[in-house]
Amino acid sequence: MGNKRFFTVVYLISSIILIVWIFYSFFTFAPGMAIEDLSSNTKRLATNFFFNKMTAFAQLSIALLGGLWAFLSLADTQIKIEGWEIVTCFGLTNLMLGSSLISYAWGYDFIVERLFYHSSFDIEAPLVSFVKNTQQYLFLDGCLGFCITIIFGRKMT
C-alpha cells in the first residue's frame, strides 16, 4: 500500500514538472525555422525518418490509450481502476498520452505546412526540437503511468 502511494506521488510530481517545463519552453524558445535547402537526398531521408518516428510514437500512444480504457470498460480484466492512487495514475496517463497526441497532430501539421509552402525543414530549429521533445517526453511519462496503473491496479486475490 505504501509503495502504491509513494509511486503515485512521485509520478504526480514528475508529471507536474514535465508540464511546467513544456509551458516554460513554449514561451521561451525562438519561434520560426531556418530555411534549409532540401534538395539533397540525405536531408530528405533524415526528414522522412523524423516524421516516421513521430508517427510511430503517435500510433503507440493510441494503442496504449486503447489498452488503458479496456481496463476501465471491460468487466473481466485483472486490472481494476479503484482507489485514489490508481484513479490518479489512470487520469494522468490519459492526460499525458492525449497531450502527446495533440503535440504530434499540431507539430506534424505545422511542419508539413512549412515544408509545403516554403520547401524548408530544419531539424535543428528550436520549434522542431520542442515538438519532438514534447511528444516523446509526454509519451514516456504516459508509459510510466501506464506501468504504475497495471502494477498497482492488479487484483491481488
Place this chain on the structure above:
Amino acid sequence: MRIYIISLVFILSLLFNNNLTAQNSNYNITDIEDQVTKDITLASRKSKLQVDPNLLVGAFLEKGRIQKIQLKMVYDSVPRKQRIEVLANYLKEKSQIKELKFGFSIDELNDFHWAYLASDIKFTAVQLKSVKASKLVKIETHNSTYDFLGIEKPIQPGGPFLMPIMPNINATFESGVQLSMWTGNPSLNDLFVPYASTKRGCEIHIKSIPDNATVFFNKKKWYRTTNTSAVHKPGTWKVTITLDGYKEWSQNRNLTPGETWSINASLIKK
C-alpha cells in the same frame, strides 16, 4: 453503352484540360507589360471607385486565391532565368521613375522592401515598406501625408507606403478587383510570387557585413548567426543584429502571409 459514354466524357475532359493549359502557357512577360499599360490607362479613364489600398491588400489575402493561382500559372509558364531578368529590368525601370518623383537614389530604392501589387496578371501598384522610406518621403516632400488614389493619407513610420507604378496615372480599381502581391529586392534580382494561402509564413532573409552576427527576433535569440534565413508566423517582427565591436542594428516590420523581407545590414563600428 455506359462504358462508351464514360470513356467519351473522360477523353473530352482531358482535351478540355489540355486546352486550358495551352492557353495559359501562351502568356509571357511582354504580353503582361502591354496589358498593364492598356489596363491602367483604361482604369484611370473609368475612375469608378476609390479604395483604400490597405483594404485591397486585405481583400487580396482573403479572396485572391483563384487569381493568385492563375498568376502563378502564368508566372511558371515563363522560364525561370528569363523571368528574373525581364522582371528585374522592368522593376529597375520603374525605380528610376520613383527617383524623379520622390528624389530617392537608385541605391536607396533598391534597399527597400518591395511588394508589387497586381490585379490578376496586371501590375497596378508598388508598395514600399520601410521606416527609411517613410522618413525619406517626409524629408523630400516636407509633408507627412501622401496622395494615392485621390485619398490623402498620413505616412506612418514603418507602415506601408503605396504608390502607383506610373506617376502620371491615378490608378483606380473597380469594385471586386482582387490583388496579388509580389515581393523581392530588385538589387538582388530576388523576386518572389507567393502562392495563395493565408497559412503561409513570412520569410526573413538576413545578410550582414561582417557576417556571423547574432540575430534576435522579437528579442528572442535566433539559433543561427548571419547570414541566415527564417520562416515565421505572419505579424510584426523586430529584427536586431548584434556583433561585438559594432553598433546594434534594429528594424521592425509588419509582415503578411507569403511576404519576404530581405535585410542587408551593414554594421557600423563603435
